[in-house]
Amino acid sequence: MPIHEKSLIREENIRTRDDLVIDGVDVSGHWSTFIESRVVTDYNEDLEDQIAGLPGGENIHRCWQCGSCTNSCTVNALNADFNPRYWIYLIRTGMESELLRDKDIIWQCVSCNKCTYVCPREVAPEGVMKATAHWLELMGHTPKSPSTLFDEVFSEQVIKRGKIEESGIIRGFFKKTGQPLMQNWLTTMAFRLFKKLPFGMMFHMAKSTIFRPKTKGWRKSQLAIEDYIIEQDTKHRKLLGLDKPTSPTPQASNDNATSTLVEAAE
Numbered sequence: 001m002p003i004h005e006k007s008l009i010r011e012e013n014i015r016t017r018d019d020l021v022i023d024g025v026d027v028s029g030h031w032s033t034f035i036e037s038r039v040v041t042d043y044n045e046d047l048e049d050q051i052a053g054l055p056g057g058e059n060i061h062r063c064w065q066c067g068s069c070t071n072s073c074t075v076n077a078l079n080a081d082f083n084p085r086y087w088i089y090l091i092r093t094g095m096e097s098e099l100l101r102d103k104d105i106i107w108q109c110v111s112c113n114k115c116t117y118v119c120p121r122e123v124a125p126e127g128v129m130k131a132t133a134h135w136l137e138l139m140g141h142t143p144k145s146p147s148t149l150f151d152e153v154f155s156e157q158v159i160k161r162g163k164i165e166e167s168g169i170i171r172g173f174f175k176k177t178g179q180p181l182m183q184n185w186l187t188t189m190a191f192r193l194f195k196k197l198p199f200g201m202m203f204h205m206a207k208s209t210i211f212r213p214k215t216k217g218w219r220k221s222q223l224a225i226e227d228y229i230i231e232q233d234t235k236h237r238k239l240l241g242l243d244k245p246t247s248p249t250p251q252a253s254n255d256n257a258t259s260t261l262v263e264a265a266e
Helices: 047-052 068-072 084-092 096-100 114-118 125-138 146-161 166-177 184-196 199-211 219-240 257-265
Strands: none
Touching (some): 047 084, 047 219, 068 084, 146 166
């Protein structure tokens, strides 16, 4: 289905003659504006299958370009360049180079799921946006987004310890994003908590920060989760023709995760 929105016409494809007279009639300026035709030769015929193979992109083939997703989108209301319907169109037609032109804003989806609620074809556009952002990162087209880095810190703590400890997540996220730990808003919040929280709770939080306790009997669950993550990462990278997967945590290993799991179960 062709795209007709004027906002989607690239500025470099618009041609205007400032001085043009045809049959004695001055048609200079906007009267002589036309859209330069172009030929796309770099189609990626596997693009739709690649996105569909990642979590969230499974139903992209159902899209019939009604535009309900973009019309309801929270981010689009603030930034018209954020256009899920258009990106789904580019993916389904294999226009990878066009998709990459918007790579810096695709990850800005806030997961409000308005698009998913209104979609008449159950495409789950929110999932498609997440799958597309994941594809961009796996293919090396974009650095990891702040949300991805936060997910990594959060997941790593849960996988290792079976529980979360808020200060550890904040420290890990700041470290990955290159932010200083001492920030005005964080210092203010910590001071207010120190004044209002009971001493016992403060002591427990400090103890958890220092000793990093684990959920009792968590080791088997940890190994199972690590094994599943490696399995899924291997699957996704194989689909995209990439190298071997990375370990979900520094302690995990592609070679021994499965064998260790079996030994633990025995």
